[in-house]
Amino acid sequence: MNDNWRPLGLDSDTTAYDALHDGVPxxxxxxxxxxxxxxxxxxxxxxxxxxxxxxxxxxxxxxxxxxxxxxxxxxxxxxxxxxxxxxxxxxxxxxxxxxxxxxxxxxxxxxxxxxxxxxxxxxxxxxxxxxxxxxxxxxxxxVRDSVQTAVDNAISSGGHAGDRLALAWTATYGIDPNPSLAYSLAVKAVEDAAIPVVSPNDTSATLGKINSQIRDTGDWSLPFQREDEYAPAGSTLLSMMKMLWAGQADRHGGHHDPDLFVTQEAAEVAVMTAATLVQWFTSGAVMRR
Structure with missing residues (x-):
């Protein structure tokens, strides 16, 4: 089968033809x-x-x-x-x-x-x-094959963190998505991956506490030979983790603000971010200088 075929007359603009459709058209x-x-x-x-x-x-x-x-x-x-x-x-x-x-x-x-x-x-x-x-x-x-492959690799090599990431992926991209659960599992997956590296003596540490430890020590990095002086790898790592932590709008119970809920779009970003962080921590890419 020729996967590059497009209907006659759409050769110059295939955007509509290539769009993905929900349900059973x-x-x-x-x-x-x-x-x-x-x-x-x-x-x-x-x-x-x-x-x-x-x-x-x-x-x-x-x-x-x-x-x-x-x-x-x-x-x-x-x-x-x-x-x-x-x-x-x-x-x-x-x-x-x-x-x-x-x-x-x-x-x-x-x-x-x-x-x-x-x-x-x-x-x-x-x-x-x-x-x-x-x-x-x-x-x-x-999702794009390259994205699926990257996430699958993080899941398969991530141990317990990979198991959590798989559940988060299912809650995000399954037939009955649950964005709130997906976001919560994404955070837990990063905690599972980061605790043994950053806080091995505190197995109950939360992502917020891990972020504080990385910020306070200030000597965590990724294996780059060159870095931007305004965006060093350690700061970028911490920014990603803080973004994930702060973005979980419904993390605390008892609030009554109807605007505080996790959207599908937020869950997708959270799970993709978590996949990257899980891979970095479990592969040994995150290290102290």
Whole structure:
């Protein structure tokens, strides 16, 4: 497949074509539901036509989807066509198509089926792709491959901090994002990575306390051979950590200001910042002069 192909007439401006789309747009719907059909239907050898297969609805799965995805699907029969039509109508009315697909990915689908759905999502320009969340296959927001690789490296090599970072990534880019939880986990991931380096004798230190220690000693750095005199590496490191700490708007309980909440955009910045800091601390890049 030629990934560089663009529709005739858009050669000079592909911005609209390359934009990512949420939900299940019209041009993706039939391919998407063809995939859903492979998950909901069971087959058996046809008694009427030797060598052929008869398909019927997996009612046990339908009821499980109802309970776990909170989508009412009133059909109780086994007809493949009627059943799939009812499932489609019910999930589209609840705007739960991706939620159901995410559940099927995590609990039912094979690697081949996951790859098949991923092709549909990618070719349709979906903002979602098939990835991994908390150890299970599922839908995650699409980011640039280079960014995903960098975060994956920080997660895989970060030990306990990497585990927290993975949870923060899921809470940020998963199908049901939780920005407040994501930001909190991002802060904890940095604490997990920084405490053994900065404050090994105080395992209960918070990011605020770690920031104070780095500020007071004033001799932390990164392995650069040259630095800008107005932005030395140690100051930049501390600025990033202080930014992460101060930006957690809902860190303290008891406030009643409706403006103090963590937005999705803030959570995304926090998790990306945390990924960089976790990698720096766990790889030994952060050191005292």
């Amino acid at each position: 019209d041009w993706m719907a039939e391919s998407f539901w063809d995939w859903m059909r492979t998950q909901f239907l069971l087959s058996q050898r046809s008694e009427e036509y030797p060598g052929a297969l008869d398909y019927f609805l997996d009612q046990d799965l339908v009821r499980q989807v109802e309970r776990r995805c909170r989508v009412a699907i009133p059909y109780r029969g086994y007809s493949a066509e009627i059943g799939m039509s009812e499932i489609r109508s019910s999930t589209e009315a609840a705007q739960a198509q991706l939620r159901v697909a995410d559940f099927l990915l995590a609990t039912r689908s094979t690697e081949h089926a996951g790859n098949s759905l991923d092709v549909v999502l990618e070719e349709s320009g979906s903002k979602w792709r098939v990835g991994e969340r908390s150890g299970s296959r599922g839908l995650v927001r699409r």
